[in-house]
Amino acid sequence: MIDLRSDTVTQPTPDMLKAMCAAPLGDDVLGDDPSVHALEEMIADIMGTETALFVPSGTMSNQIAIWLQTAKGTAIAIEQNAHIYHYEASAPALLSGVRMKPILGDRGVMNSKELQKAFPPDDPHFSPITMVCLEDTANKGGGTVYPMDTIKKIHSIARAHNTAFHLDGARLFNAVVASGISAKERTKFFDTISICFSKGLGAPVGSALCMPKSMKRDAIRIRKMLGGGMRQSGLLAAAAQYAVKYNIQKIEQDHHNTRIFALGLSETEIHVQAPQTNMVYFSHPNAHTFAERLKERGLWVLALNSDTIRAVFHLGITEREAHEAVHIVKDSLKDQP
Ligand SMILES: Cc1ncc(COP(=O)(O)O)c(C=O)c1O
Incomplete structure (x- = not known):
């Protein structure tokens, strides 16, 4: 067949399984799994962020980012075809108390003029937008790569309105390979970036939320509340490390x-x-x-x-x-x- x-249906290869079996393990909820630490450092280095947090899924990673950077009763601006908008079971409403405001786009790429129009006046009748969220590549858009000048334009709008800027980069490395632009360069405007190891990279489980150090403690607490604290998760982190080392190419x-x-x-x-x-x-x-x-x-x-x-x-x-x-x-x- x-x-x-x-691209989530891949199976771990014998070499990946070997790397998993050889991984030194600890208890990551107690903070001492060396393989998880090594993965988080490796990813932060590749992404050019201060730190990263290993989490079980892309959905959890996105939801932690939203929880961390928004406030109840506000809204996030998101392209109308985004995964977070369609396929994360309205989690932002339940977990963070925010409304999702869909913004028109083309093949999953947000239209910056439409975003500009979406900001409400400063009036208590409206929920202010506290986060702008993009997805690169855009899955439902057809695996579209975000043009860098669009990211830049949307970033200036987000900054002008003082909102957080999050990237759902479940397939960021597909965008990196297709565009020839490094992960660091593609993501330098974002406050938080979620990447997945279990899509194009071929690991069985896991994602990372890349962020400034100042967010990490709260991110770990939210991951715990969501049931995402894992014990000897170095086993999975080793598969993710293997995927990053050998599968991007x-x-x-x-x-x-x-x-x-x-x-x-x-x-x-x-x-x-x-x-x-x-x-x-x-x-x-x-x-x-x-x-x-x-x-x-x-x-x-x-x-x-x-x-x-x-x-x-x-x-x-x-x-x-x-x-x-x-x-x-x-x-x-x-x-x-
Ligand atoms: C663009 C995008 N973001 C997030 C996710 C969620 O990832 P997970 O299935 O690991 O929760 C997916 C899953 O397919 C996705 O395609």
Whole structure:
């Protein structure tokens, strides 16, 4: 089965498992797991932030960032297709007491003029915006890479309104590889950055929230409240370290495979968005039925709604399988009733 549902489906490789088994462990809730410390230092160094915190998931990382930097009864400005807006079960409302204000964008990239218009007047009828949140790459936008000048523009608007600036960088390293711009440079305007090890990097579990040192104590306390304090989590941190060391360099191949698949689909009647990173979004008038037919033939994709299908490439997929996936789609189109 060629599984293109998500880049979260990867399995740890034998070498990654070896690194996990060799990791020195402690009790991270008591603050003494050396492998977690090593990962947090490594990530802070790559991102150019003062510190980082290892957490179980991207959702928890984003939610800690929101909790830390907003106030109850205020709002966060977020692009209309963002993961935090659609797929984190309204956690900002429950956990931080904030409303999410969706901002129009194009393929997941926030429109700065729309953001500018979204700030309410200083009037007690309205909830002030206390955070602006971007997502790079933008998942639901199609794996879009944020243009640096847009990040810069939005940062100046956020600063002019005195708001926090958070990046959901679940797939930041896909953006880094696609743009050739370092992680430090891409993220230098943000106050907090969440990155995931369990997406394009291929680790089984885990994310990191990158932040200034002044936030870390509170971040650890919030992680504890959310049930995210883990004991011998060095086992997982070692997998994440392995992923950062050896798998960033493999992302270019994922992007290459993605282009093979998109190009193959563009030779059919299917409407396909040109991919920028590791995702292909394409249309079909009966998306659920067509996805079922593809699955019967050995290609597993996600029908996101009645007319949109998503395929995501990752390090579990070879170039040969990308070509094979194109054949499966073409054959399935031929056999349509
Ligand atoms: C852009 C983005 N942010 C955050 C998350 C949440 O990550 P997790 O599933 O680890 O909670 C995801 C998950 O797919 C994502 O795509």
